[in-house]
Amino acid sequence: MSMVLFASVVRVRDGLPLSASTDYEQDKGLQETKKHLKGLSKKLSQFPDRCSLRSGLYNINDSMDRFISQTDVNMERHIDKVSSFLSFTSSLGVGYMMVCTENYPNVLAFSFLDELQREFIVTYDTKRINSALRPFSFIEFDNFIRKTKQRYNSPRSLSTKINLADMQTEIKLRPPYQLSAEDIGSINGFSQHKQSKYKGIAPNQMLEAVTLSGIVACILSVLCGALNLLRGVHAIESVLQNEDEDFNYVIAFFLGTAACLYQCYLFVYFSVWRNIKSFLAFAMICLCNMYLYELRNMWQILFHVTVGAFITLQIHLRRPQGKAPDYNV
Incomplete structure (x- = not known):
């Protein structure tokens, strides 16, 4: 039957x-x-x-x-x-x-x-x-x-x-x-050490199309990351020349750089708990800028925090595709 x-x-x-x-x-x-x-x-x-x-x-x-x-x-x-x-x-x-x-x-x-x-x-x-x-x-x-x-x-x-x-x-x-x-x-375990010949065939989770605001947010986030990296390098030079300098500033700059670049990664690629990870990265950006308040003026801090909030919003808005493009073919 x-x-x-x-x-x-x-x-x-x-x-x-x-x-x-x-x-x-x-x-x-x-x-x-x-x-x-x-x-x-x-x-x-x-x-x-x-x-x-x-x-x-x-x-x-x-x-x-x-x-x-x-x-x-x-x-x-x-x-x-x-x-x-x-x-x-x-x-x-x-x-x-x-x-x-x-x-x-x-x-x-x-x-x-x-x-x-x-x-x-x-x-x-x-x-x-x-x-x-x-x-x-x-x-x-x-x-x-x-x-x-x-x-x-x-x-x-x-x-x-x-x-x-x-x-x-x-x-x-x-x-x-x-x-x-x-x-x-x-x-079932007979060829456990053999690499799958289908690796890379199945498509990854796809996100919705990138918008203009998303591109702008990603560019600004990369810019913030580059500024943090540049200031971090200068901070290292200051520490080497002056032992009284606080090395924690260097850590804060590099953590800010990592958070900005990770935001860009989350915007481009799908990840599990993507929104939560983005919010945590934004929180890291805020904490780093709070610690660096003596080295930055209010406008600089506001710029970095605003860019972090902007790309966090764009990550939230760029959702996984609800249906495959050829779903109804």
Whole structure:
């Protein structure tokens, strides 16, 4: 019988499970398959954004058992051959994975994952996903997974409710990568020291387009960093010439330089806890300028603090992209 057996939603950066379907838990064969999916979920960033795995490797009757144990020939086998289909959108930092029977249509599998993706994007924002600490923090999403599974396990009624033409076209134009035995073996510890051949293929988290105000803020921040660096070098010269000079001024100048440049980095690249890191860098800029009040006049201090606040605001406004550019293609 052609059907969806299991589905889960995971966070790409660390494989943290966010939600999953809860039925078929009594099936030992599926439990073993899910163990491999759990290992795979922690390596999603090393693979292309759309992958699939059919028969052989996840054949609980034969090949899968050899991956689990070469000696356990008496293991109970009571599930049909299944295939694993996984897909995740790197720009959103979330992966959507499923297990289905071997004869389940490829287009239906990825259409199913696409529905999960669309609903999850609408229901949960990126900030909440990135801040999740506990497994299955969004377990309530299981209700949608369960209802969607029921629909996709009834192909006759399903065919009249969804349009698969777009998905068929997308799969033809950009077919999913077929995982191999080498891929699964590497994930399960057989080739742990081998560097992933997919490193760099999966795109990083993308930020929204840079605005003019963002460019100005970044340039001003670099300027402030350069001024701090220049004053820090001069402070070192003063310390070497006059032992009475306070070396802490040198530290304050260089910390200010580091904070300004780190603000620029946070503006250009995505980072976890990006807004919090930016605020801490701004706090460092303020503290350094407070300490340097004897060496700077009020206008200089105000300039440095204002630039720090400006780029902190720009970092907050430049959010991660809500959808991939070709999401609706």
